[in-house]
Amino acid sequence: MSSAREEILQATTALLEKQGSHATGLNEIIRESGAPKGSLYYYFPEGKDQLVSEAVLAAGQGVAARIRANLADIGLAAFILRIAENVESSGFAAGSPLTAVAMETATTNERINLACREAYGLLVTAFQDYLQTNGVEPGRALEQATFITAAIEGGIILSRTYHTADPLRTVAGQLGLLRFGVF
Amino acid sequence: MSSAREEILQATTALLEKQGSHATGLNEIIRESGAPKGSLYYYFPEGKDQLVSEAVLAAGQGVAARIRANLADIGLAAFILRIAENVESSGFAAGSPLTAVAMETATTNERINLACREAYGLLVTAFQDYLQTNGVEPGRALEQATFITAAIEGGIILSRTYHTADPLRTVAGQLGLLRFGVF
């Protein structure tokens, strides 16, 4: 696997997370990634749309993998508290690599919008599988997974805006009270 | 009151809602607003940051006013369903004038970030007041209001991304089950 390609994707994800798509320039991506400047259009010949779409999808896969790796072990509330810690320790520059891009492009860039759908789908399905494993029937699990995803996304927005992990902790507490999958 | 100034603010809000701050150009704002081109820097001498900050704050005031005007009458679930209809009827171009801007600027533009905090504060307080009126004690009301705000924001993100009001309807249903302020 090309390491330059991976470095470009990772730098792109971090910048999308921090400031969205339109504010992120290709020069900035190259600078942050440390990858060779000439390699950007070599690895991503279709330009920025391709790069952003792939970064969004890779980010969704990464988050879904973390859900699957940790949620069953520690439970939902603790999982969200872990997100809160990550948001905080990033100086509120990270948290949800999808939100800003999804909102910017929902009706203005079809290719990236489709990537966002696919990425969010991975998250929702990961939560849904967890709930079904805990005995929730599929339809109900999808609704609850959608709700959980929405609440976490919203908590990230508020925490990043206010530069405090409190809103995410509140979301963890309130969702924790619901004991999804238990009753 | 100057009508050109108001038209510029309203056009700005709509564009911020649709595509965020960085993707929105001053020329685009003038074109959409129908306001005289020469008046932008006359009414907003500090430039784009001032314009966006004022638009964000005005949007927050507008949303808070709608919460106060309708929530007590129709209840939380119906209120969210009304949001879902608005998002749908805008062709998923509208819904939350704050989210995209808040995420783009959380750590990259202090002035706009402060405007976002103020605006979100207005929403949370409006929900909190509603809950307290229904007998929830203040601390608990703040937590529930934060949770409600987060869940709605997240629902808007998912609905706009998927071009369907379903996620917001799910949020309405799930939050409705909780009967905040009732027990």
Add this chain to the structure above:
DNA sequence: GTCTATATGCAGATAGAC
């Protein structure tokens, strides 16, 4: 695979006429 140079366009902002 990676480089530099460059094409083209639009961004935000300012000056000064009217």
Add this chain to the structure above:
DNA sequence: GTCTATCTGCATATAGAC
């Protein structure tokens, strides 16, 4: 209050050398 002209800078993208 509103206009046009213009400054400066950066954006994405491409061409072509190495």
